[in-house]
Structure formats: C-alpha cells, structure tokens
Amino acid sequence: MSATFGTSFKVTIFGESHGKAIGVTIDGIPPGVSIDMDKVSFEMKRRAPGQSKLSTPRKENDIPDILSGMFDGKTTGAPLTAVIHNTNTKSKDYSEMKKKMRPGQADYPARMRYEGFNDYRGSGKFSGRITAPLVFAGSIAKQVLESSGITIGAHIGSVMDVQDERLTLDNATPELLKSFGEYHLPLIDRSKAKDIESVIETARDAGDSVGGTIECMALGLPAGIGNPFFNSIESVLSHLLFAVPAVKGIEFGSGFDIANMHASEANDAYYYNEDGNVKTKTNHNGGITGGISNGMPVVFRVAVKAPSSITKTQDTINIESGENVTLEVHGRHDPIIVPRAIPVIEAVCAIGILDLMQTR
Amino acid sequence: MSATFGTSFKVTIFGESHGKAIGVTIDGIPPGVSIDMDKVSFEMKRRAPGQSKLSTPRKENDIPDILSGMFDGKTTGAPLTAVIHNTNTKSKDYSEMKKKMRPGQADYPARMRYEGFNDYRGSGKFSGRITAPLVFAGSIAKQVLESSGITIGAHIGSVMDVQDERLTLDNATPELLKSFGEYHLPLIDRSKAKDIESVIETARDAGDSVGGTIECMALGLPAGIGNPFFNSIESVLSHLLFAVPAVKGIEFGSGFDIANMHASEANDAYYYNEDGNVKTKTNHNGGITGGISNGMPVVFRVAVKAPSSITKTQDTINIESGENVTLEVHGRHDPIIVPRAIPVIEAVCAIGILDLMQTR
Amino acid sequence: MSATFGTSFKVTIFGESHGKAIGVTIDGIPPGVSIDMDKVSFEMKRRAPGQSKLSTPRKENDIPDILSGMFDGKTTGAPLTAVIHNTNTKSKDYSEMKKKMRPGQADYPARMRYEGFNDYRGSGKFSGRITAPLVFAGSIAKQVLESSGITIGAHIGSVMDVQDERLTLDNATPELLKSFGEYHLPLIDRSKAKDIESVIETARDAGDSVGGTIECMALGLPAGIGNPFFNSIESVLSHLLFAVPAVKGIEFGSGFDIANMHASEANDAYYYNEDGNVKTKTNHNGGITGGISNGMPVVFRVAVKAPSSITKTQDTINIESGENVTLEVHGRHDPIIVPRAIPVIEAVCAIGILDLMQTR
C-alpha cells in the first residue's frame, strides 16, 4: 500500500514504466487556483530524460494530460488527475531481466513482495519514471506556495568528491533558488560544473555511474508550521524524500555535523533584528525546532546513490535456475541521477510543506 | 495533528510533561499475544532519567498503568492503553519560561503554532518525556517481532569525536544486539566508554551538553517487506525517527557515504550462499532496495543533537517585552541525550517495522 | 481496527467494560477553547445509568479525568485525553457467559473475530459503556459548534408503536433542541411520556425490553459543508451513528418516505425569503444535497433495537460443548436503551459535523 500520501493536499500516484500510462490524482487543491501550465511543463522537462549529454539519450515526451479538476484554467476543487502516456516503451526481450536479479535494483525484493506478479519490465512500478507524476504534483504545490511567498529550490551538493558551496543565511535568496531551474547542473559555484562533468564522463566511459548529494531550501515559510512528534516537518518531508528512488540519507540544517556540536553552538540563539522580526544567529536546526518551523530557512540535504543500471559486468543470481551468474545491463542509462532528481526533490518538498500548511 | 501514526499497528500518544499523565493507545495488536511485563519495564527503565551519573539526577517512576486491551496476561485485540502518571512535576515558577524563548527548544515555534495556549511548563507537549509512551509501544512491538525471529538493537555510533565501531555483516548477531540493553553506554568496542564519559563530564562541568549518533539494526527481517514510493521502509522509519526530539539526520546503509560510490561498488551484488539462501556481498543499501527489504540486515544511523537545556548563559528574546535578553536555564538537565534516546530509537524502529509487516 | 475516527477532529476511543478504565483521546481541537466542564458533566449524566426508574438501577460515577490537553481551563492544541474509571465492576462469575453465546449480543462474532481472546466480561469492548467516551468527545465538539451558532438536539421519535411528533421547519428552534436535554424522555409532545413509560414497564415486567427511534437535528449549519461522494455528510454521520451499539437503520430528511415521492415533490424548491436568504420550501433532503449542506436544518432518524439482555428464557448455543441450550440473563438491565442513547446520538452527530467543518 503505497499509492497515496497526504492529509489535506493528498497525492495518489499510479503507473508502471511499461504499462499504458503513469499519472497522479491530487485531492485537496483549493478551488479557484490559476495554474500556469508553462511552469508545469518547465518542471516536467527538468526531470525528463534526454535533456543533456550527461543524461540518457532516451527521449520521452512527458506531457501531462489533465483529465479532471480544471475548468476555465482554474482548479475546481475536485480531484485533479493528470496522465502521462508511456510512448517510448520498446517491446524488447525482458526474459533475462525476469530471471537475473539486477543488483541495486528492486527486482529481487519486488519479486518477493509481489510473489512474482509484478511487472518487471523496465523496473515497472519501481521505475524512476514514476517520479514524473510527483514532479507534476509538486509543480502545482509550488505555484500555490509561491502565491504565499514561499520559494523552493535545490542545487547539487556534491558529485562524488566535487563539492558545491552550501546555502547559508548569507547567500540564500528567492532569486538564487529560482535560478537553479535554469541549469542541468545547478550550482552556487558555477565554476564546479566542469569538474562535475568530467567526473560523470569518466564513470560513464568506464561503464559505471556516480552518486552525489542534493541540497534543498524552502524560503519564506512562516514560523508555526508543522507539529510535535509524528507529523514534524522533518517526519513529513523525510517520508516523501525517501519515497524518491536512490535517496539513502537525509539531514536537516547541520544534520550529522550537529552530532559534533555542544548545545551552546547548536542552540541557534534568537534575536530581534532591526525590523523587530525574530531571527536566529545561526541555522544549525535548518529552520525547524520541535518539528515546527521557526521562521528561518528550511534546509536539508539528501544522499543520492549512483544509478544501478551499468554496463560493467556484475555478479548476481539467476532466481529461476538458482545459480550464481554474471550480468551486463545494456541500454540507454543515466551515468548520474542527481541532476534529474533535483526537480523531484523540490517537488516532494513542496508537496509536504503545502500539506502541512493546509492541515494546520 | 500529530497524535496518531500507523496503518495496522496504530499508535496514538498523548500527554504533556506537567499535566496529570502521559500515555499511549495501541490499536491493531493481534489478539492472544502474551506480553512479558518485565521486558516492558526493562525498556522503560533504559529510557527513564536518573539511571546513571551521566544522566539527570531527576528520578521518575515511569510505571505504565495498563487500562485496557489486556485480559489474563494476553492482548484482547481491543485497543491497549497505557498511562504513565506525572509524579515529579515541581510546581515551580515557570513565568520566565513563558517569556524567554529557550534557544534550541520548541518554545517559540510552539507559541506561534498554538497561538500562545500551549502548556509551556517543562516543554509541555514537546518534552522528551513523551518518548516514554513510545518506548512502551515499542516494547510491545519488539515482543511481537521477536516471536517472528526479528531482533532490534542500537548502540552509540559516536559521542562528539569519539566513534564506536560499526555494525557489519561480520559482527552483527542477535546476541550482540540484545546485549546493548544491558549498558547505559552500549558500545561494540567497550574500551571507548571511558573516553565518552570523559567527553560528557567535561561538557557538563562547563555548563554545556554534547551530541552524538546512534546506530540501529533490525536483524532477521525477511525479504519482501515494505513498499515502493510512499511507504518505503525508509519513509516509514524516517517518519517515526524524526518524531523523536533532537534527531536531525538519518542515513540507511552507507548513507551519505554512498554518494561517493560508483554503482559498481554501491550495487550490493547478490549471491547464493552455501545453504542456497540469497545474500548480498556488501550491505551499502542497509537491507533495503526499492523501499523493500532484501533479506539483509536493516541498518541506519541517526544524528542526535546536544540537549538544549544548559546552564551556560545564552542570548535570546523576551517575546513579551520584545527585547533581546540573556538566559540561564537552571535545573536538573541531561548533559547528553544519546544513551536515553537509544531505547527510543529501537522502539520506533520496532513500531515501524511491525506496522509494515502487518499491512502487507 | 476501529479505535480512531476523523480527519481533523480525530477521536480515539479505548477501554473494555470490566478493565481498569475506558477513555478517549481527541486530536485536533483548536488551541485556546474554553471548556465548560459543567456542560460536559451534564451530558455525561444524561447517558449514565441509574438516572431514572426506567433505566438500570446500576449506578456508575462517570466522571471524566482529563489527563492532557487542557491548561488554565483552555485547550492547549495538544491531544486531549480523558479517562473514566470502571468502579462498579462486580467480580462475579462470568464462566457461563464465556460459553453461552447471548443472542443479539456480540459474544459469538467477537469470539470469532478475536479468536477467543476478547475480554468477554460484561460485553468487554462491545459494551454500551464505551459510548461514555463518545459523549465526552461530543460534549467538547458541541461546545465548539455552539460558538459557531450550531445547535444539536435529539428526542424520542418513537417507542414501539408510540410516536412523538417530528421536528419540522415550523417547530424546530435552538431552544427546543436544547430543552431536550432536561428530560429523561425528551419529547416534542410531552403528553406521550406516560404512554411510553407504560410500554417500557410492561415489557420490563415481562422480562423483556423494547426498541424505538431517535430523531436528531443540527440547526444553524451554513451551506457548503460536506463533500460529494466518499465524505458526504450522510456518509460521515452514518459511519459514526452505526458505530453506536443497537443502531440498525438511518434515514436523512424524509428518508424511506422519499422513495415514494415523485421528484416534483422530493426536489425541495429553493426560494429567497424576505431577508434575501436562500431557503427551501420543504426539507425532504434533510438539509443535505449532493452530500453537502444546503443551509436548511440537518435532520435524521435512527432505529434503535431493544437492549439484548433480558431475563426471559432464550434459545442459544454452548460454544464449548457444541450443544443447543437455553439461557437466562440475570442482572441489572435496561428495559430500553433509547433515552440513554439520545445524548450519544447527539454526541456523534457533533463529532462528525465538527470534523467536516474543520477539514473543509
């Protein structure tokens, strides 16, 4: 059971990569919201494959077909359903994939979970392609949040050992966050782009792929959003972020570094600024204390593993013969998933924050 | 809205630190389960204050009073409610706490969230004390899991710069995991205990407190538990883990280190062992692929910040006068929360895994 | 799984009739609401046994003990938990009850559902006593609704063949609805009280019991509350109303009579009254069209069966011996449950309407 998330802004996703279509139903969008479909398309394109020489050359026209919930360009208050047709599904031979469990992929656990009946073609229900509906829903959520003065943006934290700068209280602006969307490799320090490209290309040429981190910020969130315990901001966002394939770690604010701090450092001291607004001098807690926003920027980082499909020979099992075998996964693979995951991370962040705001 | 979590093993917590009582209702325990109350008490005591010279000297008799759901020593299938009375709530003067927002605590965001009506005494709803009901529920979940051959245990990952060894495919056994409960400072390398005590005492003597990390493992989980996307194991566990106060980061398997790996390394290759069982050679994915268990040990680490209440003078605001002020928090505080958080982490891990198993 | 209901005003009930206590946790009460505990006690007393010669002489002091969620007489926004201790549980011999399945009671289905581990003493989890926590939660909901100008009241629709008048657009006023609480046999036509008493006493003297109907109205609900399809007002209210033991039928507005009407009659024609407010000339739809309130009074009737526990000899089975046997249920039983069910019906109506209003 994993199709639906949310309390008030409720998102239900469906689809398998090689079925007819994938899609999403959003329940709980307020009526009367004007949706800018160009912005939606822009976000969809950021995630789509084939946008860069660093991505898979596989092209998909991820054009959402809105079936319900919109009338005269505005939301009706009824569930909004969008469908994305699977047009580029080659009817190739998947018989090997059925037997040989690809390491790092869901083949084996899915087979155990669904007793062998899951659609294994192209990872089926587990395909990264299912993040497209999330980006669609997130682009709606982003537009609702923007109308409340909240901006969300993410950039590359690192690719292997190449690090970008971090978002700080000094450098973070709505303009910077928005500008990330213009680049396939969004960076604060744009001089790092070349090094990153080089790392990716080297791995790709070796039949391998690379991991990295993504840093995301929500700017403009007022104090008082969220809850203690079960529905803390961290709980809701991490639930959604770990729903994104390949994410294996999350840290808010200073995250794991906070474990090395004394309270006198970690305790982000409050002060009134010259305008009489409550601020903290540091932001080690990433804008969240006790599970609730404190008015400072919400910031987090996620660890994203290298995409599992590589051409390098790997050891694995043949689940039907019961033998240890080797495997080479051919096809059009991404040598890195971080750039295409960035709009997905922004999307689920927007979904989670909007749901928390609507359920206050 | 944050009182209830879970789909099938559903936990509802209630209470404020200075109200009459705190407690928990568990809905969805199968009928006929024998509950060993000594084991429950043992877990409660691990979390309770005053168990060690490294903890607050404040004593609380956290004896759960079971109001329903048990009959003749077995669960009835009806909701099980346990209440823990707040006996040690000094009626001291909290007027300063109402005005001066303690840095690192929920005082300010809670005031914004609840429009000033929250019970601010001793952090109220945000008190770490509310983790006692979680430990109670977790101790029930642990007993149900144990009867299915699943063992959960956690130890100190690090305290400031002192690191313990990690749980690995080589050293992890049910016996080791169970043994952690016997120590206030559970460690794989027990020789580190002295260094850790020293770090804690130094901070305490300076009126400060320290952070650390906790590593937790679930051993014996069969392959096929969990879900793709919204209810992945990582999603459900992180949701619960970030509900625990002071947790600011989570990583599964190799976590943030996986971001620096090529897929050829990160892809935990499968093999049949001599008994014909499916295993992976490495466990960088922490026993979870595609959100579903793959049969290897589930392992994760959390970052825990230093407890916020310190006697050192801190800068903050007086929310009633609108002035920048200083604050000294006197009282019986923990110089570290990691040891007392360990049974809480185990508890929420057990709650999450049992809920996932029951909702297959 | 049946302990929790609601989306925003979320009610979790617990307890068995012969355990230590029963109770309720309410999550989602807005912070800062002043609760009049006298009004709560008044509602509790309406439901309590022993209030009338027509009720069981069994006395219970159903005094709710509030454990959390209140501070300085106001709600804090944290979950409010109230416990009612079971003080009048005679430790009599229940061994016959374990074997002989009482007709009309949940003994047999409960045994099947819970594999024999349910607490069978005094109906356990199935006891009408568990409605006391519902009345507590409802009395909170009623107070919140009253502050929005919404009044809820219920009276006897009928007892066997003795009918009271119906609530109509002409006779329904907030004052009338409130006055119902003052009587053990609330009636519009008070002259029917004697006939009803006589019907009840005749049955009681014969070792039997009687059924009846209850009519309930919510006055002052604005148009636009509710939802199409799954969360229609009728859906939410009927879900809660059928949770009340002994309810076997529900009809909104003209209910089953509407099945005999042409649309030209059933279609409650709209008009603007002299004040320019939208009204309908008739109210066959009971204030609800398309699942949503239309601004007219919400009115419904429920059928309540006779309490099952009677002293008359009944045929049944001995589930342990596998034999057909006879049974006489001795004890202090209600010869009718309608009067004590009235505050319960009002309570769940208030819970449902408030939840719908808070989740708009």
Added chain:
Amino acid sequence: MSATFGTSFKVTIFGESHGKAIGVTIDGIPPGVSIDMDKVSFEMKRRAPGQSKLSTPRKENDIPDILSGMFDGKTTGAPLTAVIHNTNTKSKDYSEMKKKMRPGQADYPARMRYEGFNDYRGSGKFSGRITAPLVFAGSIAKQVLESSGITIGAHIGSVMDVQDERLTLDNATPELLKSFGEYHLPLIDRSKAKDIESVIETARDAGDSVGGTIECMALGLPAGIGNPFFNSIESVLSHLLFAVPAVKGIEFGSGFDIANMHASEANDAYYYNEDGNVKTKTNHNGGITGGISNGMPVVFRVAVKAPSSITKTQDTINIESGENVTLEVHGRHDPIIVPRAIPVIEAVCAIGILDLMQTR
C-alpha cells in the same frame, strides 16, 4: 476531501461529467488475481445509460481503459488505474445552469462549497456518472470475493408503492443473487415488472420521475468480519452507500421495523444446525451483531430518491440576479434511477466488504 476511501482495498475516484475523463485508482488489490474483463464489462453495462426504454436514451460507451496494475491478464500488486473517457458531452449552452439552481441537485451547495469554481456542466463532480468508476472497482472486488465464496446481489425493493418480495433465509441463494444481473428490473417476483414499468412510464409522461428502494445481500460472508464501534460493517457499508447519489436512507436486517420489536423477538436466537454449523433462527440483525458478521446473510435496504432532473416546471432561485424564478430542465433524463443504481449498490457493498476482510 472525498476522493479516497478504504484502508487496505483503497479506492480513489476522480473526474467530472464534462471533463476529459473519469476514473478510479485501486490500491491494495493482491498480486496475481486474474481479472475477467467480460465480467467487468457486464457490470459496467448494467449501470450505463441507454440500456432500456425506461432509462435515458443517452448512450455512453463506458469502456474502461486500464492504464496500470495489470500484466499478462493478472493484477501486479501495483495501483490499478482505469479511465473512462467522456465521449458524449454535448457542448451545449450551460449558462442557465450556472445561474438557476436546480432543486434536488448539488448546484447550490456545490457553489457554496467551491466558491463558484466547480465545473457546473452536467453536475460536474456531482454527476451520477461518477458512479461508473465505482462499478468498475466493485466488479474487481466482486471477483476477489467470489473466489472466497461470497456472492453479492441486489434487486428492486420497491418502486413507489409497488413492492417486490424480500430476500429471506428461505429464498436467498447464490444463484438467485447472480440472476438479478440479467434483468434491467431485477425482481424476486417477476410478475411485478409490468406494474413497475407502468408507474415509471406514467411519471415520465407527466414530466416527472419516481423513487424506490433497493435490497442487497452478501451471501457467504464468514463470521468474524468487521469491528466494534468505528469500523463496524454497518459503518463502513453505510459510509460507502451514502456516497452513492440519491441514497437517503439505509437499514440493515429488519432495520426500522426492529424499533417495534421486543428483544425476545429481535435477538435472533442461535442454534447448531444438523451439520454442526452455527445459525440463527431469524435474521433481524441482517447478519451483523456488534458490528461484526455472525455468519448469516448480510442484508440491507436503501432508499433512493427520484432523479432530480425533470421537465416539469419548478420554482427556484437565480443566484446571480438574486430573484425567485421558475425552471424547466430539458434533456435526456432518467425517469427512475433505481435500476441503474442497483449495480452501484452491489459495487460499493463489495468494495466495503473486501476492505474489511483485507484489514482484519
């Protein structure tokens, strides 16, 4: 918020009558279930318009397009989404409908609920057409239930004053329940068909429409399904049944008649039959005691009002001009909705019972 219902067999519906499409996502179907699409089509056709001279002559090809969740003719365990395209939506002038609130329809409450942004064309989200996805989901649920020996069938209880016989312990068989699907006017006493046709035609010729009742039974449900209080069988089924447009009343077993019975009659006495199975002599409780099935047939009746759209002149309001006006609704309307509602009632009954069985 009304798009999703269910805990384990979770149904999400979407669509407006004049949008691109309507549809449904079902989460929680077990993997590996063979779906007979002919049976699905058969159920869809029972509900579709234009199947009889007694129904609207409007033709709709309600052919479900399955987008996901099926592979090689079997369910995959992933969410199953089916879409039904809206092909017969005439782009006529809806401007009058926007202003003049049709009595008995959701026009006015919907306008209040959605602040005027709802798609008002052809009732939009409130259209009876949205029951087509429910029938689709129900036909899947029915097939799963049938494989467990559970049969569901419904017939006309009454049309205006013409009554069919009732389903009883004597006449109810799986064969009878299944046979109902073969008739547009399913009846136990087929001699009543002519009278019913006559009543319908008389009303239609007068520009009016008629109401009626439906009786539905689930045969083969084992004892022990359901829950006390919030998720009683009656609670779950009534929640779903009142989601069906035009339903205004529900009664289980003897329903409102039970209110006139003494307990000695209402208490369905248990006995062991010759095969040693537990039975009750009567079935006044409709197979449900304490919210849980007792092994006897589950039976209920619903009251269905006459379809609101009639050509007869009606009084109403013009919400834009603020005036009292008259209205004639032209078009292709049903003079009765009962026959087309029968497969919908069966469908939601199947959905509810399957969800209860899967969440035990």
